[in-house]
Amino acid sequence: MSDEMAVMDEDEVHADRVEAILAAVEAGDADRVTELMEPLHAADIADLLEQIGGADRRALLALWSGEIDGEILSEIDESIREEVIESLPREVVAEAMRELDTDDVVDILEDLERPAQDLILDSLELADRVAVQKALSYPEYTAGRLMQREVVVAPEHWTVGETIDYLREAESLPDQFYHVILVDPRMKPVGYVTLGRLLSSRRVVALKEILEDTYRTVPATEAEADVAYMFNQYHLISMPVVDDSNRLVGVITIDDAMNVLDEEHEQDMLRLAGVGDESSLSDGVWATAKQRLPWLVVNLFTASISAFVISRFESTIASLVTLAALMPIVASTGGIAGTQSLAVAVRALATRSLTSANAKRVVLRELIGGLLNGLALACILGLAGASIFGDWKLGLVLGAAMITNQLVAAMGGVLVPLGLHRLKLDPALASGTFVTTLTDVLGYLAFLGLASLVLL
Amino acid sequence: MSDEMAVMDEDEVHADRVEAILAAVEAGDADRVTELMEPLHAADIADLLEQIGGADRRALLALWSGEIDGEILSEIDESIREEVIESLPREVVAEAMRELDTDDVVDILEDLERPAQDLILDSLELADRVAVQKALSYPEYTAGRLMQREVVVAPEHWTVGETIDYLREAESLPDQFYHVILVDPRMKPVGYVTLGRLLSSRRVVALKEILEDTYRTVPATEAEADVAYMFNQYHLISMPVVDDSNRLVGVITIDDAMNVLDEEHEQDMLRLAGVGDESSLSDGVWATAKQRLPWLVVNLFTASISAFVISRFESTIASLVTLAALMPIVASTGGIAGTQSLAVAVRALATRSLTSANAKRVVLRELIGGLLNGLALACILGLAGASIFGDWKLGLVLGAAMITNQLVAAMGGVLVPLGLHRLKLDPALASGTFVTTLTDVLGYLAFLGLASLVLL
Numbered sequence: 001m002s003d004e005m006a007v008m009d010e011d012e013v014h015a016d017r018v019e020a021i022l023a024a025v026e027a028g029d030a031d032r033v034t035e036l037m038e039p040l041h042a043a044d045i046a047d048l049l050e051q052i053g054g055a056d057r058r059a060l061l062a063l064w065s066g067e068i069d070g071e072i073l074s075e076i077d078e079s080i081r082e083e084v085i086e087s088l089p090r091e092v093v094a095e096a097m098r099e100l101d102t103d104d105v106v107d108i109l110e111d112l113e114r115p116a117q118d119l120i121l122d123s124l125e126l127a128d129r130v131a132v133q134k135a136l137s138y139p140e141y142t143a144g145r146l147m148q149r150e151v152v153v154a155p156e157h158w159t160v161g162e163t164i165d166y167l168r169e170a171e172s173l174p175d176q177f178y179h180v181i182l183v184d185p186r187m188k189p190v191g192y193v194t195l196g197r198l199l200s201s202r203r204v205v206a207l208k209e210i211l212e213d214t215y216r217t218v219p220a221t222e223a224e225a226d227v228a229y230m231f232n233q234y235h236l237i238s239m240p241v242v243d244d245s246n247r248l249v250g251v252i253t254i255d256d257a258m259n260v261l262d263e264e265h266e267q268d269m270l271r272l273a274g275v276g277d278e279s280s281l282s283d284g285v286w287a288t289a290k291q292r293l294p295w296l297v298v299n300l301f302t303a304s305i306s307a308f309v310i311s312r313f314e315s316t317i318a319s320l321v322t323l324a325a326l327m328p329i330v331a332s333t334g335g336i337a338g339t340q341s342l343a344v345a346v347r348a349l350a351t352r353s354l355t356s357a358n359a360k361r362v363v364l365r366e367l368i369g370g371l372l373n374g375l376a377l378a379c380i381l382g383l384a385g386a387s388i389f390g391d392w393k394l395g396l397v398l399g400a401a402m403i404t405n406q407l408v409a410a411m412g413g414v415l416v417p418l419g420l421h422r423l424k425l426d427p428a429l430a431s432g433t434f435v436t437t438l439t440d441v442l443g444y445l446a447f448l449g450l451a452s453l454v455l456l
Numbered sequence: 457m458s459d460e461m462a463v464m465d466e467d468e469v470h471a472d473r474v475e476a477i478l479a480a481v482e483a484g485d486a487d488r489v490t491e492l493m494e495p496l497h498a499a500d501i502a503d504l505l506e507q508i509g510g511a512d513r514r515a516l517l518a519l520w521s522g523e524i525d526g527e528i529l530s531e532i533d534e535s536i537r538e539e540v541i542e543s544l545p546r547e548v549v550a551e552a553m554r555e556l557d558t559d560d561v562v563d564i565l566e567d568l569e570r571p572a573q574d575l576i577l578d579s580l581e582l583a584d585r586v587a588v589q590k591a592l593s594y595p596e597y598t599a600g601r602l603m604q605r606e607v608v609v610a611p612e613h614w615t616v617g618e619t620i621d622y623l624r625e626a627e628s629l630p631d632q633f634y635h636v637i638l639v640d641p642r643m644k645p646v647g648y649v650t651l652g653r654l655l656s657s658r659r660v661v662a663l664k665e666i667l668e669d670t671y672r673t674v675p676a677t678e679a680e681a682d683v684a685y686m687f688n689q690y691h692l693i694s695m696p697v698v699d700d701s702n703r704l705v706g707v708i709t710i711d712d713a714m715n716v717l718d719e720e721h722e723q724d725m726l727r728l729a730g731v732g733d734e735s736s737l738s739d740g741v742w743a744t745a746k747q748r749l750p751w752l753v754v755n756l757f758t759a760s761i762s763a764f765v766i767s768r769f770e771s772t773i774a775s776l777v778t779l780a781a782l783m784p785i786v787a788s789t790g791g792i793a794g795t796q797s798l799a800v801a802v803r804a805l806a807t808r809s810l811t812s813a814n815a816k817r818v819v820l821r822e823l824i825g826g827l828l829n830g831l832a833l834a835c836i837l838g839l840a841g842a843s844i845f846g847d848w849k850l851g852l853v854l855g856a857a858m859i860t861n862q863l864v865a866a867m868g869g870v871l872v873p874l875g876l877h878r879l880k881l882d883p884a885l886a887s888g889t890f891v892t893t894l895t896d897v898l899g900y901l902a903f904l905g906l907a908s909l910v911l912l
Contacts, residue, residue, distance in 0.1 A: 195651035273799030343729030
């Protein structure tokens with residue numbers, strides 16, 4: 001409770017600061033803006049730029065552009081990055097880019113349009129430009145795009161002492177590195193040593209004697225989602241990246257993997273809810289509406305299937321109008337059960353805990369679970385229906401339709417994502433619409449069909 | 457595509473291995489089991505134990521228990537950990553615990569019942585037992601539970617050379633450490649130095665000269681979700697943990713933070729779908745059914761509200777039965793729109809991009825976005841309805857009800873999670889049921905209400 005309080009207070013402090021900054025911007029007081037922005041971390045500045053409106057953002061940047069550095073640009077959300085970069089003076093962008101490691105430059109470049117891309121490439125030094133262009137030659141969402149090319153390597157025959165001396169002499173080292181990678185003369189990595197082991201070993205110890213056993217490499221063409229999975233599964237801190245001939249081309253560090261994991265989660269959650277991937281809180285009204293319209297239109301058509309099914313039973317409903325009031329209960333409870341199965345299955349596929357090895361058992365479990373809950377719900381609904389309307393046959397129809405639809409929901413919720421996964425599609429994509437269409441249509445069909453057989 | 461192929465192949469290789477292991481277990485061939493398990497990483501062994509059925513798991517453990525080590529136990533999912541630990545000989549558990557850092561022992565202990573907890577505590581050496589008991593005295597889900605007490609510290613006046621000499625002499629260092637934390641004589645941390653800086657600096661350099669500027673500490677009572685947020689937001693690798701008097705009590709490393717982030721995501725996704733938190737793929741049928749039943753029952757009651765609303769319009773439906781077929785379209789499309797708004801808002805609250813500073817603007821954006829999509833959907837549905845049924849008034853009613861319900865959905869989707877957040881409740885909890893109840897009830901009400909006014 002007290003932690004939640006702290007968060008709320010932080011939120012208020014934050015809101016106050018945003019207000020003060022916007023007031024200073026409006027007053028055109030550049031010194032005051034700088035004073036208020038200065039204590040903020042680059043990531044918080046980026047968040048602030050995302051949270052304020054477009055007009056405020058432009059005014060703030062006009063007053064404060066010189067202070068924007070590479071770190072801020074690499075923290076800014078894709079949805080407004082292009083806008084921010086284009087509003088900045090060229091030399092500010094060029095200077096900002098020169099500060100960054102290649103992985104961050106690539107991360108910024110890949111989302112930009114051609115002219116802005118070229119502008120940034122031109123501002124880089126030759127070696128960095130070549131490195132960035134090489135990284136951009138790997139397909140999007142692969143390890144090659146994610147890695148930094150700045151690596152710390154040592155020949156495999158070196159000792160701890162030789163390595164430390166080399167590091168002390170090195171002109172420039174990456175901002176972050178957690179291992180020294182051992183390579184053979186052809187630049188093929190053979191293992192790595194943690195910096196902790198390096199620091200705690202005597203100078204005469206050979207690097208080969210203190211290699212880590214968690215060592216793994218990843219091909220540059222591997223999907224970034226798989227890279228993130230490996231970091232999380234095997235508790236890695238950094239992972240060397242190799243090309244087709246198994247030569248070292250870069251290294252991925254855990255902060256980038258954590259970022260990918262976070263984005264994958266966001267994607268799963270938004271896709272399950274039928275929102276386009278590129279959604280962001282800093283999107284404008286038009287962008288927001290456009291991202292959501294497609295699945296709404298799809299749902300309009302799938303809902304029409306339900307309407308068509310119901311229309312086949314119009315004479316049944318006309319003879320007993322109460323059926324119209326009761327029919328959404330069975331359909332809606334089925335929708336919830338389907339969504340539950342679906343969320344569990346999508347999550348299990350994402351964490352690879354649902355595999356060919358246990359798919360059959362999981363499907364069976366869902367089926368029996370659906371049956372059990374169907375029975376429980378059927379008892380409640382059936383008894384309530386029978387006693388409220390004084391008609392045990394109506395209770396029977398409600399109960400039987402409920403059981404049927406809970407079974408359909410349980411099956412649909414797990415088979416739809418499994419099927420999409422087998423077809424090499426994202427199990428989260430479109431599953432929600434599929435499953436609720438299924439539970440709606442079959443819910444109405446079961447209830448009205450049984451009613452027309454039993455009650456009339 | 458080829459990456460997805462690789463994943464599928466891996467999945468088959470995995471399924472083949474699981475089959476081979478189960479065959480060896482059935483044959484009682486302990487050597488073959490050991491041979492097949494040996495190449496697997498502890499995390500993969502834990503996954504395997506979760507994926508096979510309960511009976512197979514017990515048979516495998518009976519044959520192979522001696523090989524279970526601390527790392528495997530700490531990787532195993534909570535849902536089966538107690539079962540596994542209780543099936544193991546005491547000395548195997550004791551030996552396994554002695555290998556682990558305190559944070560991992562705490563992570564295992566906190567989910568166990570009292571007798572199993574005491575068993576493990578008794579098997580620890582005195583110093584470790586005290587450390588673990590201290591950690592358990594912090595509230596659940598706080599930094600104090602997450603941290604490891606093994607820290608690498610140096611007095612603030614030391615040089616690089618002194619630190620390296622100390623590390624080389626140290627009897628035991630943590631498995632993982634990425635910084636040397638500088639402390640004053642009262643054990644208050646004053647900053648930290650990355651191992652990379654330490655290695656690349658000359659021996660005479662003072663530690664104080666190479667402190668990291670990203671340095672942050674966290675109180676032991678801070679919520680673990682906030683800790684995970686800070687790691688992700690500020691790209692931290694490790695963070696010192698302090699007590700009330702600001703003294704160093706431990707350190708949290710990024711792999712633990714990544715794990716918390718992953719669990720928070722899982723929780724959001726499952727809660728949004730109305731599944732209990734403790735859900736896991738290795739749960740049995742009863743556990744699965746029980747976790748899902750509560751929200752299904754809640755939905756049964758909320759759906760009854762819709763049924764009641766519809767029943768108030770029975771005479772309207774009796775005069776025009778087509779209304780019964782058409783009414784789910786408006787309700788269902790509203791449900792989708794509400795779910796979309798909701799997913800975006802819950803995600804934005806989790807990443808703290810939705811704050812007091814921009815809440816008003818986001819709500820306004822949702823409202824206008826809902827209006828735009830409502831207009832688009834109203835045109836499609838209204839025109840289709842009018843032409844199919846040859847009744848422009850019916851088209852008008854469909855369109856007007858659609859716009860109303862899209863507005864309700866957009867508002868509900870963002871205001872419900874914001875309200876829960878203000879009340880210091882989890883915005884993902886119960887939001888889904890609230891919002892779909894809202895869109896169902898108001899969808900039926902708007903459509904049938906307008907129909908009774910305009911059409912009859």
